[in-house]
Structure formats: structure tokens, C-alpha cells
Amino acid sequence: MRTADLEEKPRRVGSMFNRIVPHYDLMNTLMTGGRDRAWRRLAVSMSQPAGADGLDVGTGTAELALELRRQGARSVVGVDFSWEMLRAARHKTSASDTTTAPLLLAGDALNLPFPDQSFDLVISGFVIRNVADIAQAFHEMRRVLRPGGRVVCLEITHPRPGLFARLFRLYFYRLVPLLGSLIARDFDAYRYLPNSLTSFPPADGLARLMEGAGLVDVQYQLLSGGSVAVHRGYRA
Template identity: 35%
Template structure:
């Protein structure tokens, strides 16, 4: 099997055509416990990371927003309130189980009129060119098979002047933090996954997928290469997470 036909599923090399199926299996498995695990894994800090993303988005009433890999709808819920009745938020996820959990959660919390749900692959977004004022993808890009293809797809469907925000786990900036983070990710996290979600393997994959994700400068370079302007990133929590932003010229 040549490198052109293979990609990484965590630390494992798999056929490109098989990665999407394997990732789907992970998220079908964890969907029901996803929110609980997020809070437990991050000590609730993921809410601060997401709020920072909202604040840097520049989204205003009447805007059209695409929340890719939107999962259980944390960002969508906040954007729905901001864009108001004249705006629209599209919650997109490739995984039907995650999309169903997100839709049920948002409807139960009273979010309805300005949110649309779409099962979509980030690499092949099913929207016309120049559709959205803002696109977010939070903790989803590392699971995409061809990240360059996905970033180009996002650029295509953004309006000129529109903003992309990529929130993702990345490389800690301090060696001690990195060592502690590795211990937590590979020793503690799978055990927590087993106890809470009865699934250690999926959380072991998620830890591995973080390590295989491009570091901050590499991802910025990928956004530059795709054609984004004014690209930058903001490290949070010692670089465990970074928010990358870019504008469509």
C-alpha cells in the first residue's frame, strides 16, 4: 500500500477509504456521552475555549454561520442567539449520531427557528460558493481525512471578507506541560472513557489523533496555502488548544 493510498487513524496507518468509516465508528460510539466526557476531560475549560471562539468570530445579527463538525451544538446554540431571526446557523456534522444528539439537545433548549441541520463532509461541503459570513470547526479538523481539501472547501463557501475559525487541540508550548498532557491523554483519558462511556478505545484514538494533528505553524501554513489572508493563531491553556483564524480575501 503506497503512502498516497494511506492515512493515519490515530497512530495506525489505514487505507484512505477506510478512515471515514473508522472515525464514524468512534463518534457513533461516544455520541450519547460526548457532552459529559467533554466536561470531565477538560474540567469544563472547553466552554471558555468555545466562548473565546465566539468572541473572535465577529458574527452579528443577520449573519449566516456554518458550524462544521458541530456535534452536540455548543457553538450553534450561541451563534443562534447572536444572528437572531434574520440570520441562520447551519449545524453540519458528518456523523448522524452526533447530529441527532445535537438536534435533540438544541430543540430541548428552545433553539429552533434559525438553525438548519445538515449531514455533510467537510471535504465536500454541499453549499454554493460565497454562502457564509463565518465558518467554525471545533475539535473536528483532526478527524478529517484530507485536511487541505477541507480547508479549501471552507474557503470556497465563505463570502469574501468571511472568517474561518479552527479550534483544535495542538502542541503544548512547554515541555513540562507536554509531558503531563501526554500522561493524562494516554493513561487517564482512556480509563475515564471506559468508566463514563464504556469505550476506552475511542478515547485512545482521540488522544492519538491529537498527536498526529499538524502543529500551530503547520496549520497556519496550510490556511495560507489554501488562500486565506490575515491568518493567525491564539494559544490557550499552554498551547494544549489553539484557535486559528483567517479571512477570505
């Protein structure tokens, strides 16, 4: 990616996420037919949360952060660079007991505001496709992990070529932007969503990027016809 794009992408992505907050959860439910909750539950369980200190990078409306608490994490921090997302997350989590609510902080996935070895697990959901430098994001995730800690990455991916892939493309590239303009009144944001997948590496390539960042024993599971992947790697 060119230097200009590296500087421009965070600004563009941040302002888009600020805009779509009011309809964000509803759009996720509609676009995925409610499957996103099951994907999140699985990703959280793969992060082995019981008794762990967890970080949710790009927490958005704090769905993964709250699921980490439900599945027994000892403490959870959610970080995001969109103020509007953080505001929605704070509103949603304010119903939780303050001793168990996730701590929500502003921060950039490419320069996490935490010392080395602060967490037992780092999770992200539908974030890594949006960052300007994927390798740097994984480096940062590994840096803040304690030895034996795990990075779990839940993300849309490219289904293998075939009938499902053709139907998925039709749905994702044609119908999702229409749904976005109808429900969220934001065609551009929901055209960005499929476009952000076009240049995103396939699941194998993402696993290699995680290994390149120093994570070991990297494996992934494909879900929903191969259109979603959950990757996991460890800090040795």
C-alpha cells in the same frame, strides 16, 4: 496519507463518533474540567458572529452552533457526517424556537453541500484533526465563504516542550483513555483521541495549511497552557 487511509478514515471516525454520542458532552466537561465552554465562547467571538450567516462544520452536539446563535448570528447551519451526532444535536436544539434554532444537515467537511459564497463565517471545533485531508477541508471552508468571511478553527494542539507538555502527555495519553473506558465504556475511542493528535501538525503548521487553502491574515491564539489553539483566517 495513502489512498486506502483516505477512504478508510471517514468510515472509522464516523462510526466512532456514532458510538460515543451518549456520553460526548459529559466526557468533554470531565476531560477539560469544564474549560471547553470558555474555549467555544472565545472561538465563536473570534468568528465575529453578530448579524452573520454561520456554518458549523462537524457540529457534533451543536454546542458551537448554539453559541453562534447566543452571540447574535443571523442564521446558523450545522453539518456533520455522523447521524447519531445529528440526532443528539436535533434533540438538544429542539428546545430552541424554530425560527432561531440552527439548521442541522448531514454532510462531509471534505465536500460541503453548499454553493460557493454561502456564509459569512465557517467555524469548526475539534474536527479538523479527524478529517482525512486537512488541506481539502480548509479549501472547502474557504469556498463557501463570502469575500471578507472568516474561518475559525478550534482544536487541540501540541504544547511547547517543557514540564507542562510532559504532564499534558501523561494526562492525555494515559488518563483520558481510562476515563473514557470508565465513563463512556469505550477505551478505544478515547485512545483514538490522543493518537489523533500525534500526527496532527503543530499550530504553526496548521496556520500554513490555512494559508495554502487561500485564507489570508491567518493568526492563532494558544489557550490552556498551549494545549488548545484557535486559528482564524479570512477570505480576501
